[in-house]
Amino acid sequence: MLFSGTLAILSVEASSLLSASEGETITICPLCETKVANMRYHMGLHILRALNNIPEDINMKQLVSDVSLCGFCGHSGHPDCVITITIKNTATSNAPTQWNTKCVYQHGFHYSFAEQGSKHKPVHNVPLKCELCHPVLPPKPGKSSHRVPTVAINAIWRYNMVEHVLNDHEEYCVPGHRAGGVPMPLGVLKTMQLTELEQASANIPQEKWQLFSIPGDGHDKENMAPSTSHASKRSAPSITAPRASKKTRTNLANAHSAVSLCA
Ligand SMILES: [Zn+2]
Ligand SMILES: [Zn+2]
Ligand SMILES: [Zn+2]
Ligand SMILES: [Zn+2]
Incomplete structure (x- = not known):
């Protein structure tokens, strides 16, 4: 991962306001050459498919690689x-x-909406702070108002978080990718979590969906993928595929489901 953990001084004139309106300009996707109104959303689907080896329906002029996308x-x-x-x-x-980025394909988007993902645009790939690189510290006793200067930190796109932790935080277990190691703080695990709806939108088959879920996360309720007859007719789920059905997923939706994968 590039420059993780370094600090950069904020360049005010070059930065984009988080509240800028979403998808006002039509751009041509550099990968599939489709006209796109919301590149972050469109690209998110390409990235999810690439990370899960799902073939694209359309001809791709360029393929997505698999690092730091x-x-x-x-x-x-x-x-x-x-x-x-x-x-x-x-x-x-x-x-x-x-x-703030210099990417020529950047466009404004409503960060807090995008961070949650919506019904119609479930891709919630947004630049995030890595809590392992930049820990949240409790205020020092008697120094609660200690001021930290406002600086820009290098961010990790959500869909790159798995790769980032695998490469830059080698002591941590990454469910589904690296067994063994220290369980990640829940906050970091959350940054990697994909919703059912976004995985469904990217045509990722259910059997390949993420194997962990996190308690107290509102995402699943709001973004529940529409159930397909295929899904509801599935036979009794096995313990090795905790997300095979919604019922099983709910049963396992506790801290253990994530942590036990790190045994
Ligand atoms: Zn495209
Ligand atoms: Zn580029
Ligand atoms: Zn770019
Ligand atoms: Zn990090």
């Missing part, structure tokens, strides 16, 4: 695509107030 253009390792986020106080908060 820019959430706007899908390119890998392009210096212009480094993205930073500005957080008022990185020691106490994860919520960015601004993001």
Whole structure:
């Protein structure tokens, strides 16, 4: 991962406001050459399919590689695509107030909507703070108002978080990717979690969906994928496929389901 953990000074004129309106310009996708109104959303689906080896229905002019993928253009390792986020106080908060990249395919989007994912645009690939690179610290006793200067930190797109932890935080277990190691803090696990709806939107078959779920996460309720007759007719789910049906998933939706995969 590029430059993780380094700090950069915020460049005000180059940064994009998080509240900028979404998808106003039509752009040609650099990968499939389709006209696209919301590149972050469109590219998110390409990336999800690439990460899960799902073939595209359309002819791809360029294929998505599998490392450090820019959430706007899908390119890998392009210096212009480094993205930073500005957080008022990185020691106490994860919520960015601004993001900044030089990617030519960037466009404004409503961060908090995109971060949640919506029914119609479930892709919730947004630039995030990695809590392992930038831990949230409890305020020091008697120094609760300690001010940390506002700086931009290098951000990780959600869909790159698995790769980032695999490469840059080798001591942690990554459910479905690396057994053994220390269980990740729940906050970090959450940044990797995909909703059922976005996995369904990318045509990822249910048997390949993520195997972990996290308690107290509103995503699943709001973004429940429409159940297909295929899914409801499935035979009794086995313990090795905890997300094979909604019933099983709910039963396993506790901290253990994530942590036990790290045994
Ligand atoms: Zn495309
Ligand atoms: Zn690019
Ligand atoms: Zn880019
Ligand atoms: Zn990190």
